[in-house]
Amino acid sequence: MFKHAQLESVKAWISHPSHAAMPLHARIQRAIRQLIVDGALGPGKPLPASRTLAKSLSVSRDTVEAAYAQLHAEGFIDRRVGSGTFVAEMMEFSPGQRLSRRDAVARNQPPKLSKRGAAIFRSGGVREMMVPQPFAHGVPEIRTFPLRLWERLERQVRKEASAPTLFHGDPQGTEPLRRAIADYVNLERGARATADRVLILTSSQQAMSLCANILLDPGDRIFIEDPAYYGARKAFDAAGLECLPVRVDRQGIVVDQIIAEQRKAKAVSLTPSHQFPTGATLSLDRRLALIDWASKHQAWIIEDDYDSEFHYAGKPTACMQGLDPHDRTVYIGTFTKSLFPGLRIGYVVLPPQLVKPMTVARTLLDGHSAPMPQLTLARFMEGGHFGAYVRTMRGIYAERRDVLVDLVQKHLSDFAEPRVPIGGLQMPCLLTGNLSERTAIDAGRRVGIELLGLSALYATSDTRAGFLMGFAAYTPTEIEHSVKKLVNAFRAVSKP
Structure with a gap:
């Protein structure tokens, strides 16, 4: 028979909200199994006895019998005809297997990671x-x-491609989408791409x-913009790289600082078309100087062209990849x-020598991207819908930016002064009053407004206090x- 504490433990386990999705007999089985372990x-x-336990738990006898049957099948209990049900004799856990006080404490300690x-x-x-x-x-x-x-396009793909879309996909990506992307970046971004140089990724x-x-x-150096996109810096830090911050001005990353740097670096990461977060566009002379530097030092240029579709003043500058005759640029x-x-489709246009190594590497991460959305996106682009949609949203976003x-x-x-961007989905604002950045962000959050602080995006102490305001997703x-909620929140915390 169960002791009172054991019975209460089973009742607590089966009534816990996190276990509600499990069938009742499975909850009873798990609870008893945990007592044994x-x-x-x-x-x-x-x-x-099953009848007795069923009455104690206010469940049917069949439910308890199903729980006991599973425990017996797993070897946790023995059922002896005429004698009853017992914990299996082999269920002898050594002291090292049981949860000791030391183990319990260790569970609450930070894990030992690489x-x-x-x-x-x-x-x-x-x-x-x-x-958002x-x-x-x-x-x-x-x-x-x-x-x-x-x-509708997805249904067409499903009907025409049928079963193959349910199998593993090409790790490099479906050929129709790679071809559509190559055509698009060549036409709209001035790239030098072919389908066999495109690798489809999740982001x-x-x-x-x-x-x-x-x-x-690990230990290699990479130049990054300062300020820079936080996701890039975190990716490089996690890989064990030494990030060398390079100042950004109104013409983008200061390439002279890279050229003059005595410490050798193997790569530079930048957002030349629309610098994150300042919005600066890298000037042509700096682009060419950086391409020349990469060629001389056999370094890589990692070009993140994250939102170049949305440019509100004239045509956007051609991407660096299209200007690079030396194939040292990875275009993202x-x-x-x-x-x-939610689409979760990104891509890179790679130098020819990197296509196979990068494709093999991505198979170790997630294998491949799902074929169905890739083929649907390819059809969306081939039919001219992507270009039409981007043109429509460009006008909508420009209006929202102006508002x-x-x-x-x-x-x-x-409190703040806007820095009007020529493109993108957000606007930087610099704090001009006596309100601190942390106070401003916290005040906004209390009234349901999310602001990204600028100072955290800097690696050096030469920071500008302020925040980013996204505008694209809001009417x-x-x-x-x-904005009116935000100004009231600011006024409330700035009162003496």
């Missing part, structure tokens, strides 16, 4: 908001996405992690911001409402 029920100890694992854990990872709230940065508008058109973050681990060794793109985050600029200048001028009405 923990040593609370030792070898040879009798268990209650150096790389510890670095990844310390970084905090890259977290995206499940349901104003003014979360880098979030596109998804409410206007032509979902019915997408679903630009995965691309940066691949570059960090495949192109460089993503559909997370141009279409919708945000006007509202910030009108309502937040006592003019939503932007106005949120």
Whole structure:
């Protein structure tokens, strides 16, 4: 028979909310099994008769019989005709197997990780908001996405491709999508791409992690912009690289600092078309100087072209990859911001010699990207829908940017000054009053507004206090409402 404490333990286990999805007999079986594993029920100890336990738990006898049958099948209990049910004699756990007080304490201690694992854990990872709230940065508008058109194209793919889309896909990506991407970046971004140089990935973050681990060794140096995208720095730190921050001005990364640097670096990571977070565009002379530097030093250029589709003043500058005759540039793109985050499709255009090594490396991470969304996206691009959608959203985003600029200048001028971007999905604002960055961010969060602080994006002490305000995912009405909430929050914490 169970002691009172053991019976109460079983009742608590089966009624716990986290176990609600399990069938009742499985919950009873798991609860008794845990008592055995923990040593609370030792070898040879009798268990209650199924009828008795069923009455104690207010369940049917069949439910308890099903739990006992599973425990017997797993070898935890013996059932003897005419004698009853007992914990199996072989269930003798050594002191080392039982959970000791020392084990219990150890469970609450930080895990012993590898150096790389510890670095990844310390970084905090890259977290995206499940349901973004104003003014979360880098979030596109998804409410206007032509979902019915997408679903129709998906049905066409499913009908025509049928069963093959259910198998493993090509680790490099489906050929139709690689071809569509090559055509797109050649036409719109001035790239030099072919389908066999494109590798489909889940995101630009995965691309940066691949570059960090495949192109460089732990301890190698890499130049990064200062300030820089936090996901890039975290990827490089996790790979054990030494990041050398390089100042950014109105013309982008200061290439002269790279050329003059005595410490040898094997790569540079940058966002030349729309620098994150300042919004600066790298000038042509600096692009050419950087390409020349990479060629002379046999270094790599990691070009993150994360939101170049959304440029609001003239045509965007051609990507660096298209200007590089030496094939030292890895070009990274993503559909997370141009279409919708849940698509999880990014890509890299690689130098020919890197295609096979990078493709093999990605098979160790996640094997391949799902064929169905790849083929649907390929059809979306081939039919001209992608270009039309981007053109439409470019106009919508430009309007929303202008609305945000006007509202910030009108309502937040006592606290912050906007830096109007020529492209992208967010606007940097520099704090001008006596409100600290931390106070501003916390005040916004208390009223349901999300701001990304600028100072955390700097590696050096030469920081600018401020925050990023995403505008793409929010209507003019939503932007106005949120700005007014934000100014009231700022005023509340700035009162003497």
